[in-house]
Amino acid sequence: MQYLDIIIIGGGAAGFFAAINAAEFNPNLKIAIFERGKEVLTKVKISGGGRCNVTHAEFIPKELSLNYPRGEKELLGPFHGFMTGDTMEWFEKRGIELKIEDDGRVFPVSDDSQSIINCFLQETERLKIQVFKSHAVQNFGKEENFWSVKTNKGDFSAGKIMLATGSNPKMWSMLKKLGHQIIEPVPSLFTFNIQDVRIKDLPGITTEAEVKINSKKINLESKGPLLITHWGMSGPGILKLSAWGARDLEKLNYQFEILVNWLPGFTSEEILADLKDLKTELAKQQVVKNAQFDLPKRLWKNLVIASNILEGTTWADLNKNQLQDLSDQLIKGIFKVNGKSTFKEEFVTAGGVNLKEINFKTFESKLHKNLFLAGEVLNIDAITGGFNFQNAWTGGFLAAKAMSED
Template sequence: MQHFDIIIIGGGAAGFFTAINAAEINPNLKIAILERGKDVLTKVKVSGGGRCNVTHAEFLPKELSTNYPRGEKELLGPFHSFMTGDTMQWFEERDIALKIEDDGRIFPVSDDSQSIIDCFLRETDRLKIQVLKSHAVQTFQQKNDFWEIKTSKGDFSAGKVMLATGSNPKMWNLLKKIGHKIIEPVPSLFTFNIKDERIKDLPGIATEAVVKINSKKVNLESKGPLLITHWGMSGPGILKLSAWGARDLEKLNYQFEIKVNWLPGYPAEEILDQLKELKNKLAKQQVLKNAQFDLPKRFWRNLIVAAGITDGTTWADLNKNQLQNLSAQLTEASFKVNGKSTFKEEFVTAGGVDLKEVNFKTFESKLYRNLFFAGEILNIDAITGGFNFQNAWTGGFLAAQAISKD
């Protein structure tokens, strides 16, 4: 049986960040990372379209915490100790230049996630942290102040153990066996499947929109960029709803209705008045051929047809009913959602270790001494934009402070 001071189970963002920070605080510690797969940092590799969205340009703890549907209250304190500015400084001190994009997302200047992976591998090598791949954990238990861990490639023991295995059902089951409560996982970031003539054959069109879910059980609203796709709707505006509504939408079996306001920059109550003005101003022009409100021509055409306005109709020809229909299509268009699709490779779940069982000053288990957690193994998840990584960095950093003490 191999013995280490600290064993970190999970070779992802949170695991590496914990190991590196713990080793820097106390270089005498013998630390190992156990990874079940053949490669480490696989989620880092694919995140942000392969560019790695390391965090988000939100520099106030309170504001940052509001991006977590699960974990908002618990992360507020930790963010006062380590958050966005600290993350940026940490990487820049290790020669990873970062940039803030217009939407607030923060990426390496290289636009390549491999630069983040290479940074972590350089650091683990420099600090003599052992990275053991293809070591699938089968059991772990605490015996006489030590944790004993059985893996597919041998047995280990350690004084302290950190679990950073993400959304891994096997690890959640092992935690259940030793008494931890696991909140059952459901998908969190997903896109909406919608088949509708108004958005058919329009993939790639993106626009700012307000989207609402109004049902007896769910009442949510989101504003942001909406992207029309081959299978329905995506983009930050939709993904925010999927995150905040994760549990309720799962209960609805992903069958529900949304209302979309395609003109959030215009007061909805004034749209009908503006359409009446256009009726007078553009009287002789054909409605179908005259896209308004900066909407793409093909999309405008589809909304006109949905409002019951036929080809060749001039603005002067529009009756009161058609004007009201068009106003409704522009500001409160109803769409039926029938199912969901995974958002790229960045699968995120709502669920995991019950937050009541974790001390958020140290990210240590309240049930077992010297058992720590970080990242998505906890019942914490965020909207898209670098926030899930920030949770990993913050948890890893604070756990490292506690875990590196003798």
């Protein structure tokens, strides 16, 4: 049986970050990462469309924590210990130049996630951290004063152990046996499946919108870019709603209605008044052919036709009902959602280890000494990828600090 000081189960973002930082805090430690797959850092590889959305440019701990539907309260303290600015400095110190895009997402200047992966692999090699691929953990448990880990390739033991295994039901099951409560996982970031003539044949169109769940029981709304896809609606505005509504929408079996305001910030009354002005100003022009309010032309056309306005109709020809219908389509169009689609590779869940069982100063289990947990193995998730990575970096760093101490 090989003995190590620290065993980290899970070769993803949180696992590598913890291992590297622990080795830097204490170079004398024998540290190993166990990854069940043939490759490590697979989520890092495909995140952000292969560019790796490292973090998000929000530099105030309280404001940063507001982006976590589950974990908001618990992460506030940890973010005072390690957050966005620290993450950016960490990577830049290791030769990875970063850039902040207009929407706040942070990417490597290379626009290639391989830069991040190479950085991690070089660091593990430099610090002599062992990386065991294709090592599936079959069981782990607490002996008298150490942890034993049984894998498909052999048995190991360590003084401290960390789980950074993401949404892995098998590992959750093992933690359950140790007394931890697992909050049942449900999908968190997903797109809405919508079959509707108003958005048919418009995939690729993006526009700012306000989206609200059309239900008296669920008070959820979000604002942001909405992307029309082949199967319905996506984009940050929709993904935020799916994250905050993860559990409520699962209870509805993903069958519900949404209200879409294509002109965020405006009311029906304001738009109706504008439309009446346009009826006079553009009297002889065809309604369909004159997109207004900076809306994409094809979307405008579909919303006009949905308002019982025939092609060829001029602004002067519009009656009171048509003006009201067009105002409603622009401000409170009702769309029926029939199911969801998830990004299989970037799958994020709401669920995991109950946060009440974790000491968030160290990310150590309150139930078992020298057992640490970080990343999505915990019941923490965020509204986009960059925030999920920041959770991994913060948890990995603080756990590393605690694990490196005697």
